[in-house]
Amino acid sequence: MRIVRAKLEGVNAEPGRVAAADVARMILGLERAIARAAYLVLGKARRGTGRHSQAIESAARLRFVGVERGSFVELLALPEGAEPTDEELPFSVADLSSLAFDRLLTVITSGSPDTDAELAAAVAQLATELGIGDRNTAITLINDSEQTGKPARRATIDVAVRERMQRLSEQAPASRDETLVGVLFEADFEGNTARLRLASGGVVTVNFLPELADDIQEALRSRARLEGHVRYHPRTAQATSVELRAVSRSTQLELDVESFWESQTFAELQAAQGTTGRVDAAALGMADLTNDERAAFLAALGE
Structure with a gap:
């Protein structure tokens, strides 16, 4: 034991x-x-x-x-x-x-x-x-x-x-496995390096194996997801480089701006909400209030 x-x-x-x-x-x-x-x-x-x-x-x-x-x-x-x-x-x-x-x-x-x-x-x-x-x-x-x-x-x-x-x-890790998203640019296919611009504006050096060269070429100048071992700056905790394992292009969804608009007339909106659009001011009053109740209400408003 x-x-x-x-x-x-x-x-x-x-x-x-x-x-x-x-x-x-x-x-x-x-x-x-x-x-x-x-x-x-x-x-x-x-x-x-x-x-x-x-x-x-x-x-x-x-x-x-x-x-x-x-x-x-x-x-x-x-x-x-x-x-x-x-x-x-x-x-x-x-x-x-x-x-x-x-x-x-x-x-x-x-x-x-x-x-x-x-x-x-x-x-x-x-x-x-x-x-x-x-x-x-x-x-x-x-x-x-x-x-x-x-x-x-x-x-x-x-x-x-x-x-x-x-x-x-509480210290940020010096390196860890992570996925980075950004735009790939400046690929060097002899040195097997490229650069990735993050959404924050920072730039990360990408090191890749020769067998990933075709994937890098396809993803150049487009938004891509990079999976690999990411290294961080010890003082700023910002990503500085990534040893790439896999890369994939982000899918760009095609959206028609008109799909976000719904054209309705004022009458159609009234019907949908069950309103008439008219307000009777007299109906908002409380005719059965006593003078003392009115005085108390006004006093409360004054406070």
């Missing part, structure tokens, strides 16, 4: 005083973070196949084993199954879980500005839900050394780490 420890630190972080909700939050928050770390280990985006998703869900499923004496330390078991995740993946569920937990510890302790934004968000959410810096001072994650044969690894999430992870989670 592969055991990891989650040690909550604070004034009330001991059995009999720790909030029951915090016990659950530790497990659920860790499962979220391990799941995201597993995606990174596999190099798969969240929209991966169903089998990838199932493997990651299995790898992030922790089991509660017990509590150690002293301060509040949860003993949690990582999955044990040695079966491969599926024929496409090189890890068993157990190995994927261990690698993901190690990735999580590395992210917490490294201080790297290149930390995955979603993993940073998961760590920040765990710290926020546990009230780190408020009702609790820190949570320390420990990888059991007895099973790995290596020195114990530990990572502490305190106020400083929580704030750092929050900042990292």
